[in-house]
Amino acid sequence: MIALPTNKDENWRYANLRPLARAKIDAVADSATNTEVALPAPLQGYERWVFIDGRFAARLSAPASDSCATLLNARDAGEEFSAMLDAAIATEGADLALARLNGTRGDQVLHIAPPDGASASIELTFIASAGATAGTSYPRVQVHAGRGANLRIVERHVSAAGADSMINAAFDLALRADATIDHCRLQNLADAASGFDTLIAHVGERATYRLRTITLGALTSRSTILVKLAGRAARCELTAGTIANGIQTHDVFAEIEHSHADTVTRELYRGIATDRGKLGFNGKMIVRESAPGADSDQSLKTLLTGTGAEASVRPQLEIYTDKVRAKHGATTGKLDEQMLFYLLSRGIDRRTAQTLLQWAFIEDAISRMDCAPLRAEIEQLVAAQLNEVSALEGLLGKP
């Protein structure tokens, strides 16, 4: 029996765990893959892998004939999965409890392994269809990027209908020397759904892992991100943008460990909470004694526009060497009055001006998405979430 995290656990204080406690932890029965769903337009140059309730949907997918991705039975992949995890954190502590649950309950794993020097572009679309009473969906992806490999991943989590689906996703990634992964993630689940995910990345020598996430949907979401910069000059760029409307709660715990010399982190978080929305971002940066010359930069900002909105943004630094550059900034605030007045003084009405400034705030995160069509898709969704598609029209990318 795996003990689920609770709000008493150190890194889980701000997550909304009620849906998790109520959820049926068995995997959704394998019947939903025939569900009719509307898919987003394919991304040019990307092979497509579609999953419904965590299971591969072959009829909706279009893998490349020479794809470096293969679908594995979870039992076959299991050992490799646990080998990926640091022994200590894999067996104890609440942070990986959900990943362990995924490992024991899920039954498929997508294994992506571009060989040395290879390039690949893979779109992963996870569709939540079943309601929570039918069980939990357990998407699981393993990535082994070979030396100098170049991988682009677009990962979407969307809902087929308004179901209160429970998703517990697990990603583990290993980048060998000089590999690069550009990983863009969009979570836009239905309002009643719950999205939990755990992501572990080991970044090798001179390798670069870029994770750009935009979280818009679900009643509650929680991302646990653990990155180990495990080789000299390994680099991680983490960007997270989110909007919590209504009574949504979006929580992120991101721990980045620098254990080798000259490792670099660039972390940027932009969150907007409207109405009674709640945001949490706990950015923990660890620099080991073995990491002289490490360089980390955290810029964490939240904007509260609702009277009942809340945010908790915590930059945490644990540094065990002097030879380090660590910059961090965290702010929680309301719309900038000077910017607002500037727009009003140009005749823009107040509501549009407020929306524009919210847009400008979150665009800081969206603009870092490398995949242009996905970025355009996200911009449309964000504009809709800000209830001002028409006002923002001139600023949106073309899908």
Next chain:
Amino acid sequence: MSAATPLLSIENLSAKVGGKNVLHGLSLAVNAGEVHAIMGPNGSGKSTLAYVLAGRPGYEITGGSVKFQGRDLLAMEPEERARAGMFLGFQYPVEIPGVNNVYLLKAAVNAKRKATGQPEVDAYEFLQLVRGKMKLMQMDESFLSRGVNEGFSGGEKKRNEILQMLVLEPALAVLDETDSGLDIDALKVVARGVNSLKSADRGVLLITHYQRLLDHIVPDQVHVLARGKIARSGDKTLAHELEKRGYDWVLEVA
């Protein structure tokens, strides 16, 4: 509005900011077709006057009235004032990354058109118009796609203010120290922009600390603001006299 009604009529205006009285019974009238310069030492209330006219929050009116085209300006929201034809050129224009210049220009023009019952501007014609004005302001077209004032130098920000003014074609332009921080070439460009806007149905209120701007934009009247009210008014020669004798001279006479 009859020909006799001034474009802007300020009467006995008093205002407080941060609990401190800054304007003490200021009166001033600007007619259509006129350029007025407001000069004065630091802390005399020049910028406060500009902000009060544009409706910036935090400025409390404690007395007097302001009529703009015969309407009660102080009863209007900042955005209504802009749509009615009031333009403030900021001394320190803010940067708004994420909102690009061309978007702001178009949204501002359309807000004004909507208020007067006109249809939205045609996208192609609008771009042609903006390009023409940018040429006049010696601004590269790449500025259009950049965030509002984002990473602009001080001079570029000021030029961008004038560009906005030229595109919006306000009835009254209040320019708050638009000359500060400009080198002589940039000053000439800004002056050319302002001069191109001058017409029989528009007014300009130039707020400046130095006389040099007035060599390039010739005012019909010059007013010296001291201790929150107009201490002296005259024609353009007053500016030269101030340049020679300093503000202390006016303060002594006042």
